[in-house]
Amino acid sequence: MITVDFRYFPIGPGDRVLDLGCGAGRHAFEAYRRGADVTALDADERELAAVRDMFAAMTSAGEAGPGAAGGRATAVRGDALALPFPDGAFDRVIAAEVLEHIREDETAVAELARVLRPGGVAAVTVPRWGPEKVCWLLSDAYHQVQGGHVRIYRGGELRRRLAAAGLRAVGQHHAHALHAPYWWLKCAVGPDRDTALVRAYHRLLVWDIMAAPRLTRRAERLLNPVVGKSLVLYVRKEGGRAGG
Numbered sequence: 001m002i003t004v005d006f007r008y009f010p011i012g013p014g015d016r017v018l019d020l021g022c023g024a025g026r027h028a029f030e031a032y033r034r035g036a037d038v039t040a041l042d043a044d045e046r047e048l049a050a051v052r053d054m055f056a057a058m059t060s061a062g063e064a065g066p067g068a069a070g071g072r073a074t075a076v077r078g079d080a081l082a083l084p085f086p087d088g089a090f091d092r093v094i095a096a097e098v099l100e101h102i103r104e105d106e107t108a109v110a111e112l113a114r115v116l117r118p119g120g121v122a123a124v125t126v127p128r129w130g131p132e133k134v135c136w137l138l139s140d141a142y143h144q145v146q147g148g149h150v151r152i153y154r155g156g157e158l159r160r161r162l163a164a165a166g167l168r169a170v171g172q173h174h175a176h177a178l179h180a181p182y183w184w185l186k187c188a189v190g191p192d193r194d195t196a197l198v199r200a201y202h203r204l205l206v207w208d209i210m211a212a213p214r215l216t217r218r219a220e221r222l223l224n225p226v227v228g229k230s231l232v233l234y235v236r237k238e239g240g241r242a243g244g
Helices: 026-033 045-060 105-115 129-138 155-164 179-189 196-211 214-227
Strands: 016-020 037-042 073-077 090-096 116-127 167-175 230-237
Touching: 016 026, 026 037, 026 045, 026 073, 026 090, 037 045, 045 073, 090 105, 105 116, 105 155, 105 167, 116 129, 116 155, 116 167, 129 179, 155 167, 155 230, 167 214, 179 196
Parallel strands: 016 037, 016 090, 037 073, 090 116
Antiparallel strands: 116 230, 167 230
16 A cells, blocks of 8 residues: 555655565555665664565566566665665655654654755655544554554644754655454554455555545545545655755
8 A cells, every 4th residue: 555646756766765664565566666776774673584585576577666677675674763775875765654653753854964965855654633533532452563653743743843853844745544444443443453344445545545446546635634534745855955
């Protein structure tokens, strides 16, 4: 499930891209398909092993971007609070659904800004305040778990934290409106309970992701401004080329 909209976050051959907190690698794989030189970073070695396998499969299948050379891809274990890269190492940084897990988020944002080159662009996504607040009200177990969400961001608060690190907002939107009711349902019945209704809704979401039918895509576009589960911010690092 892709949260970043690559129409607003262009990536192409030769771009140096960091997927910070890559998880299962969904954004890293899309960047690799576009021919970028991708570094996927996460603290979970089990996740990284699967990401490495997928990178290898994509390379073997010739899916590493346009042209004969294609991009390059690597998966690195690391800490978002102390990134193992030099200053300005990347043209693009993606931090999708990461900051809400990190107590020292200001340090993580400062590190993100440090490794982004001047004029480079980052895509930062977090759960949106309203839909996330409903989940917290319905269930403590939703967020009070190891590695769970430690805060709910308001959009203005997140923009101020990014701006304090020299990252200026240049665009935003919301995503995944159809997923918000699913998580409300999960929280209402208990996050660990697998009821028939939960399974049915999950099947609907999987079908929607795989088939991308016009009806549900249009419905989600209309609903995203109202109940989109994720807030997506695009920010540019001060200095450097404005169009980079």
